[in-house]
Amino acid sequence: MLKKTLVIFIFVFLLLLFFFVFAAQYEEEAESGVLSIYFQDERVGYEEYTWQSDEVGYILSVKGRMTKPVDMEIHSLVLRLDKSFIPRQFNFKFSVAGIAQEISSVIVDGQVENTIHVSGQEQKSVVKIKRDAFLLPNPVFSCYMVLAKKYRCNLLEPVELSAYIIPLFEVPLSLEFDEESPCSLTLEISGITMKMETDDDGSLKFLHSPAQKLKVYKQNP
Numbered sequence: 001m002l003k004k005t006l007v008i009f010i011f012v013f014l015l016l017l018f019f020f021v022f023a024a025q026y027e028e029e030a031e032s033g034v035l036s037i038y039f040q041d042e043r044v045g046y047e048e049y050t051w052q053s054d055e056v057g058y059i060l061s062v063k064g065r066m067t068k069p070v071d072m073e074i075h076s077l078v079l080r081l082d083k084s085f086i087p088r089q090f091n092f093k094f095s096v097a098g099i100a101q102e103i104s105s106v107i108v109d110g111q112v113e114n115t116i117h118v119s120g121q122e123q124k125s126v127v128k129i130k131r132d133a134f135l136l137p138n139p140v141f142s143c144y145m146v147l148a149k150k151y152r153c154n155l156l157e158p159v160e161l162s163a164y165i166i167p168l169f170e171v172p173l174s175l176e177f178d179e180e181s182p183c184s185l186t187l188e189i190s191g192i193t194m195k196m197e198t199d200d201d202g203s204l205k206f207l208h209s210p211a212q213k214l215k216v217y218k219q220n221p
Contacts, residue, residue, distance in 0.1 A: 029053040044068040049142040057082040149202035153183040
């Protein structure tokens with residue numbers, strides 16, 4: 001009887017240990033914060049984001065507001081990725097100049113099925129993109145966090161990628177690091193150069209697009 005009780009105790013102990021280790025792992029990968037958006041050095045908006053992991057991959061959730069250069073409210077943006085940061089699902093509810101819109105996308109092996117709702121009208125489209133293309137809905141800056149989380153401060157050489165500007169088109173995307181500051185990255189998207197700063201945790205600290213006169217800063221907690 002004592003031996004049986006001891007076996008049960010050890011089993012329960014190991015089960016609890018696994019649970020707490022598993023829970024702690026996901027807690028370490030959870031992050032939330034606020035990005036402040038500046039246009040021509042004027043604060044014009046913000047984005048509140050949450051990044052978290054689960055057994056499938058990662059989920060980025062965003063809501064926010066900006067007035068310039070586009071009058072837009074982000075009611076809800078949810079981007080789901082797998083463990084390799086490959087996008088799987090996307091839902092974006094927003095208003096531009098007071099007109100409500102919604103984009104829903106399902107991505108399977110590089111094939112994107114888009115459903116768009118605008119002013120009571122529905123449109124569908126199917127687009128083929130590179131399997132590992134990044135989804136960058138314009139102008140939502142929190143989505144650049146996917147690049148920050150994937151590469152962090154560990155990029156050792158320039159990489160050639162692509163970005164899908166939902167729901168329009170796929171464009172070239174190149175990424176390279178600063179040899180003097182590995183956490184500072186330079187992006188070039190279809191001829192537009194941007195600067196991005198991250199950290200070892202993959203937190204997006206700063207994003208600057210000189211051509212668009214836009215700067216994005218992560219607010220201190």
